[in-house]
Amino acid sequence: MTFSLTISPSDLLLLLPEILLTCWLCFILIIDFSFPRLPNEQLAYFSIAGLIATLGCLAWFDIAGITGTLFANMFALDRMALFFKMFIVGSTILVLLASIDYIHRFKFFRGEYYFLVMMSALGMMFMASANDLLSVFITLEFSTLGFYVLVAYLREDMASNEAGIKFFVLGIFAAALLAYGISLVYGETGKLVFSDMTAVQATPGLAIGFLLIFAALGFKIGAVPFHSWIPDTYHGSPTPVTAFLSIAPKGAAFAILLRMFFVALATFKPIWILLLVAASILSMTYGNIVAIAQKNMKRLLAYSGIAQIGNILIGLAAGTKMGSDAMLFYLLTYLFANLGAFAVVIAVSEAIGSEEIDDYSGLGRRSPFLAFSMLIFLLSLAGVPPLAGFIGKLYIFVSAVKEGLYLLITVGLINVVISMYYYLIVVKKMYVSEPHDRSPLRVSGSIKMVVYVCLAGTLAIGIYPQPVTDWVVSAILMFSNFPDPTAALPVPPAVTPFGG
Amino acid sequence: MGDYTLLYILFAPFVGAIALIFVSNRQAMLVRGIAAGSAFVSLLASLYLFYAYDHVKGGFQFVQKYEWSRQLGISFHLGVDGIGTPLVLASGILLFAGVFVSWHIKDRTKEFYIWLLILAAATIGVFMSLDLFFLFFFYEMSVIPMYLLLGMWGSHTKKYNEMTDPEGLKLRDSVGFIFNFGSNSKEYAAMKLVLFLSAFAVAALMGILLIYKYAGLNTFDILVLRDQAKLMNIPVLGTTLDKIIWLLIFFGFASIAPLWPLHSWSPVGHAAAPAATSMLHAGVLMKLGHFSIIRVAFEILPETTRELMPIAAVLCMFSIVYGGFVAFFAKDTKYVIGYSSSSHMGYVFLGMAALDYISLTGAVMYMFAHAMATGMLFAMAGWVYDQTHSRDIPSLGGLSNRMPFISGCFVVACMASIGVPGTVNFIAEVMIIVGSWNKYPLQVIVAVVGIVLTLAYLFKMMRGLFYGPMDQKYSHAHDAVAVADRLPLLIMITVSVGFFFFPMHLYNVVRSGVDPLIAKIIRVVPIASLERETLVMNGETTSASKTIDALVLTKTPSSLPPSPLRGLE
Structure with missing residues (x-):
């Protein structure tokens, strides 16, 4: 297999967002070294400016419809990749905004924090475009590299160190699985690009290979049974890193899963549906049941995150155009609700220095704004109308019911009720329990901004989802094996309002 | 007004709730004013709706339709028929009355009114939805405000408070949670209510999703599904699909009604709730169940309804008798009214189960009448609780000297609840009994026994509260003298008595909604x-x-x- 690496300027255009971000993160590093006295906030706003420029560039690509492939199909830039890149860059912006207050807890290397976050974001942007197994491996490891450091960034804190080691050991193990899986698949088929594999024969080696790749990606998204790193890592990491870890890598990994299952393995759909159904049921049930027992807010959100991933897997298991639309939609609602919830956790922990659920007692009196925001985010995660999470769940369930996955929907619906219990426990603490201390909380402007953006997203998508739905539907149009969805929709016939 | 009436009714409380966010809690009168103002707009619009509804033409009127999601086939489709119209009016009245009943809430007044307005608006939304999605949307939306209203402004039961001591705290919470021997904390009541209703709501959602899938029309629109969905005779799991859907829908929505084996959340929730919430809860929230069953099961699956509705006829007997007996022996005022409500909802199920023009009209009218009667009872139980901080009937007594106005109204409310001539409840009860006599004579006898039971427990409670010797510690209790305190009771009494003397418009409106429905259910030719x-x-x-x-x-x-x-x- 030979590559001809002749790149024309028009090809480089496709890489423009990544190039922009690469230059910018080097620039941030240089500024940090050159001006050690520069206040951290300014560095943060510099980084955010660069990310906003990248986001603008991606939005321009999306509107102008600039797409294409590079490096012999290793790098695919299509509407779906653009969606996920915007998802990743958007969440990075919000995470950096939420970090500004938190950064004083780091004793050393404050400037490098921004560099590392942006570097992980860059890796994940490449992940969203990864179109063959080699680039999957490289980009996945590239993005995880930054996280290995970030998770253990609280150097003096034992929990953070423990989190770092757990994440590192299990991450390396997953990488080994991935490499082994890729070598098996390559050995069986002699192909690496997803779109070339559509006509491969099913062999045991191929099955094991893809199973190993799925295990590595399952580690990344934290689906049961590959979830064991999540609670401790989420708990120990610095909270903004936890927020980042709980959202952006999920999006990037789902991009790869979509390409792998819908392009490379489209012909084996009856088999992988079973795998996904099992993973989904286990994730939802395990995540929700264990979340009930949690006493720490970050751990609660970690387990609820596992359950949410189970919900997203329902859409993947549906294996249809509508299912993947629903996944993208759900990821967006999850982004706003989960990031918002973590932003509130950061604000509370800045003010009272605790992340225990018991210390949220009386938050409704101490800071009505934070309590109300937390209420909205938790209810959106639980799936209560008129919030975004409800529409997301309904979209997922509708896509699954069309495929007749009744078992999955039944389990999913039961889990909605279970999850409501532990989210409401937090609501009860905030609103019903009396506060231990009545002093009002101070909330900084940057956190407020994050919370406002997330509140706006959660409410707007919940009240009028049509623009977002249109966007995700057009983002998935690239899969050739799906018919045009607008043709498949039967037009509801007109009715007279005064029927008998 | 005109075509947009439904939007005014639905969005006035929402706009009021949003406006309240920007008002400080210190300006209490402004907060109350905004709440009362938005409730008043909603009430006026629903009165207009009720009298402008053309019962000669019938069908769905004031229809509004906006596309909401193309991919999912959802449109924001509103419209009322003869069944929805009186219930919208009842919600409007109870919301307006509820704002005044909660006039003296001091703790976090603003938040209270925000959640109360959202609760009422969501309830109203269900009564006017013509899209299955939005019906469920508003239905679910009404549950969460209940949690916050109960949790933040509710009250524990007496037994729970008696168990309060530093050592017993742990035992109280754990034992109370699992077995709750009448010792409920408000948190327990709120959590039970939400989980119970959500659990059954997802069953109903499953039914809705099955309708959506098997109709294959890619729409949630009730009118389209009613006319075109072919759901009959699809064999599945040894029975047919329509039966499974019907059972999911029926039991999913009957839980909020509450039908007998699914009722246990309801009295607990009533007891813990503040007065205005209990009013809305018993007055209109419980009717969501009956209404949704009529709107979804009766409209879309008429034939299955005819086949399976006897289930309701059997269960409603237990509802009536069980609720009545427990109410008779309960010692907590709110438990008495709560169980009496769940007993009275059995009459509505009886009227629905008979599938007869007269009985179903009676059932819908009874929903309206019961909303007024139970609203009054809860308002007054709330007043007594505010004055005496007790809901324990044996420890109360002789309050009629202290509060003559309240005790006078209480007599009227009892009359209404029993169904004495002079209140619209009488007309509705008679219609239910006459209409279902041919088909279910046994149930009718049980219903009549139920009326006697109602008489017994309400008079027992009235004697316990207002007559006999008075404990001296209640000598500071005072009557409702301010206009704001008397207004809600006077409104509800006027409505209850007024519709007894002028029932024709109400009857005609309800009848225009019932006629096509029953005609379809009775006359449908078996598909086979x-x-x-x-x-x-x-x-x-x-x-x-x-x-x-x-x-x-x-x-x-x-x-x-x-x-x-x-x-x-």
Whole structure:
């Protein structure tokens, strides 16, 4: 297999967002070294400016419809990749905004924090475009590299160190699985690009290979049974890193899963549906049941995150155009609700220095704004109308019911009720329990901004989802094996309002 | 007004709730003013709706339709028929009355009114939704405000408070949570309510999703599904699909109604709730169940309804008797009213189960009448609790000296709840009993026994509260004298009595909604025989139809054609 690496300027255009971000993160590093006295906030706003420029560039690509492939199909830039890149860059912006207050807890290397976050974001942007197994491996490891450091960034804190080691050991193990899986698949088929594999024969080696790749990606998204790193890592990491870890890598990994299952393995759909159904049921049930027992807010959100991933897997298991639309939609609602919830956790922990659920007692009196925001985010995660999470769940369930996955929907619906219990426990603490201390909380402007953006997203998508739905539907149009969805929709016939 | 009436009714409380966010809690009068103002707009619009509804034309009126999601086939489709209209009016009245009943809430006034307005608006939304998605959307939306209202402004039961001591705290919470021997904390009540209703709501959602899938029309629109969905005779799991859907929908929504084995959340929730919430809860929230069953099961699956509705006829007996007996022995005022509500909802199920024009009209009118009666009772139980901080009937007594106005209204409310002539409840009860006598005589006898029970427990409670010796510690209790305190009771009494003397418009409106529904349910030809007919007709083509004409014209038995046409006789 030979590559001809002749790149024309028009090809480089496709890489423009990544190039922009690469230059910018080097620039941030240089500024940090050159001006050690520069206040951290300014560095943060510099980084955010660069990310906003990248986001603008991606939005321009999306509107102008600039797409294409590079490096012999290793790098695919299509509407779906653009969606996920915007998802990743958007969440990075919000995470950096939420970090500004938190950064004083780091004793050393404050400037490098921004560099590392942006570097992980860059890796994940490449992940969203990864179109063959080699680039999957490289980009996945590239993005995880930054996280290995970030998770253990609280150097003096034992929990953070423990989190770092757990994440590192299990991450390396997953990488080994991935490499082994890729070598098996390559050995069986002699192909690496997803779109070339559509006509491969099913062999045991191929099955094991893809199973190993799925295990590595399952580690990344934290689906049961590959979830064991999540609670401790989420708990120990610095909270903004936890927020980042709980959202952006999920999006990037789902991009790869979509390409792998819908392009490379489209012909084996009856088999992988079973795998996904099992993973989904286990994730939802395990995540929700264990979340009930949690006493720490970050751990609660970690387990609820596992359950949410189970919900997203329902859409993947549906294996249809509508299912993947629903996944993208759900990821967006999850982004706003989960990031918002973590932003509130950061604000509370800045003010009272605790992340225990018991210390949220009386938050409704101490800071009505934070309590109300937390209420909205938790209810959106639980799936209560008129919030975004409800529409997301309904979209997922509708896509699954069309495929007749009744078992999955039944389990999913039961889990909605279970999850409501532990989210409401937090609501009860905030609103019903009396506060231990009545002093009002101070909330900084940057956190407020994050919370406002997330509140706006959660409410707007919940009240009028049509623009977002249109966007995700057009983002998935690239899969050739799906018919045009607008043709498949039967037009509801007109009715007279005064029927008998 | 005009076409947009429904939007005014629905969005006035929402706008009020949003406006309240920007008001400080210190300006208490402004907060109350905004709440009362938005409730008043909603009430006026619903009064207009009620009197502008054209019962001669019937059908769904004031229809609004906006596309909401193309991919999912959801439109924001509003409209009311004769069944929804009176319930919208009842919600409007109870919301307005509820704002005044909660006039003296001091703790976090603003938040209270925000959640109360959202609760009422969501309830109203269900009554006017013509899209299954939005029906469920508003239904779910009404549950969460209940949690916050109960949790933040509710009250524990007496037994729970008695168990309060530093050592017993742990035991109280754990034992109370699992077995709750009448010792409920408000948190327990709120959590039970939300989980119970959500659990059954997802069953209903499953039913809705099945309708969506098997109709195959890619729409949630009730009118389209009603006219075009073909859900009959699809075999699944040894029975047919329509039966499974019907059971999911029926029990999913009957939990909020609350039908007998699913009722346990309801009295607990009533007891813990603040007065205005109990009013809305018992007055209109419980009717969401009956209404949704009528709107979804009756409209979309008329034939299955005819087949399976006897289930409701059996269960409603237990509802009536069980609720009545527990209410008789309960010692907590709110438990008495709560169980009496769940007992009275049995009458509505009886009226629905009989599938008769008169009985279903009576059932809908009873929902309206019961909203007023139970609203009054809860408002007054709330007043007594505010004055005495006790809901324990044996420890209360003799309050009529202290509060003559309240005790006078209480007599009227008891009359209304029992169904004494002079209140609209009487008309509704008689219609239910007359309408279902032919089909379910046993249930009617039980219902009459239920009325006697109602008489017994309400009079027992009235004597316990207002007559007999008074404990001196209640000597500071005072009557409702301010206009704001008397207004809600006077409104509800006026409505209750007024519709007894002028019931025709209410009757006509309800009847215009009931007629097409019952006609469809009773007269539907079984699909199986219909298919056989079409088969035969296709096989015989023109000569057969000519023979039918001949048959009809001559009416001579001798000219009967041979076997293939036997099925048509």
